[in-house]
Amino acid sequence: MRPPDEYITLSLPSNPKYLGLLREVVGRSAEIFGFSEEEKLSLMLAVNEGCANIIEHCYGRDPSQKIDVTLHLLPDRMEVELRDYGEYFEEGGRSICDEELREGGLGLRLMKSVMDEVVFRPAEREGTLLTMVKYRAARRS
């Protein structure tokens, strides 16, 4: 039986101490939806790196800001959305997909290497919306 598509949303303070909790939620969701151990690690790593970037670059390590995480669980994939309320897009008007960022550090490279899609775009009103998609291998369940 294929699971229906479901949403789990989680809002957290932009404090690194919550990264472990977030990984746990992602990991458990991946298990419930039948992702393999490797796929599960990929999802945990990508979400971790995405949030770490928000904490570091978008909020400048201010731990009192907010990060919204949405896990959209579909039969064949998990779509993860990370939303911040930073000034990034308002201030510079430049997109995080700029050439300069393509040469970014390790975090971004890891996200791109373990996920099938990684897209940044301006969120409604303010902030950035990062969408990442991970397909799961066909399973005989």
Add this chain to the structure above:
Amino acid sequence: MRPPDEYITLSLPSNPKYLGLLREVVGRSAEIFGFSEEEKLSLMLAVNEGCANIIEHCYGRDPSQKIDVTLHLLPDRMEVELRDYGEYFEEGGRSICDEELREGGLGLRLMKSVMDEVVFRPAEREGTLLTMVKYRAARRS
């Protein structure tokens, strides 16, 4: 150093398979905020029972409904809010605090025995808002 007050919110489908994930979030939050092992278990149990009641009595085991959980972490206590979107209050107009419910089953009794406050009230627009408070023992941190 006392931790500031912080919010963690989590929305989940009303499916019992997510109860473990929810307990994990509550338990980890309790740890981060310095609750004792026993207090942590109390919080996990109370939130579990509150959600199980929503799944069972409010949504009649329909797993496609939504439950919103807010953990408000304060220096001296955790305030937990469980919000459902059921018809309970609209239909009967009776409160879950009615005499009949005071003699309720084990779930409600457990919640009341491990938490310092357990209050049900109508949520905005529709559904029920269950607020539970747990104070933590003074700690020398």
Add this chain to the structure above:
Amino acid sequence: MRIRTRFQEGVAVVSIEGDVDMYTSPELRSALSELTGERVPRIVLDLGAVPFMDSSGIATLVQTLKEARPYGGEVRLAAPGKNVLRILELSNLMALFPIHGSVEEALRGEA
């Protein structure tokens, strides 16, 4: 949650691994109902690997006792950890069930 049942000296030893909650307790309930349905005279529940149990788990234990009593069956709990002990206590079940430190002790304990 995983359940394994083995028979030892005529006693059904049911080892449970994982949380027993609203999601997993139906499976436990049916495993135990099978045993009481066959009027197994003694059931030992090994709770050593159960980190958490909720009211539906408690209800499952009570249900099993109710099914076993009419035929003189016995249900013993073995090796509950701190969390499960506390939940049994909070549910006022400590008097209802014989509780043993280990499966071996539960097997040795007299009727």
Add this chain to the structure above:
Amino acid sequence: MRIRTRFQEGVAVVSIEGDVDMYTSPELRSALSELTGERVPRIVLDLGAVPFMDSSGIATLVQTLKEARPYGGEVRLAAPGKNVLRILELSNLMALFPIHGSVEEALRGEA
């Protein structure tokens, strides 16, 4: 995360327990900087109890290597689990660090 450092046959064996991430890596970084600051010639990181490591953990490893190299110091990784191995791989670090199956092997391995 917990860090314990012991000296064995002149080698600093740093045992890490728990996730190494943006929250915990600063503590690891300072523990390791202390060792490289004292020019400890050989450091073995026991990763056997590290379920997860993120890019800040990776950066910490690389940083330690950078600090050790100028004085000819060596940094070896021991007993990484599946997850940590995969993250090292994804970060293209497998060639940078000698990786050993156990602390004992790391201690025995030649320079």
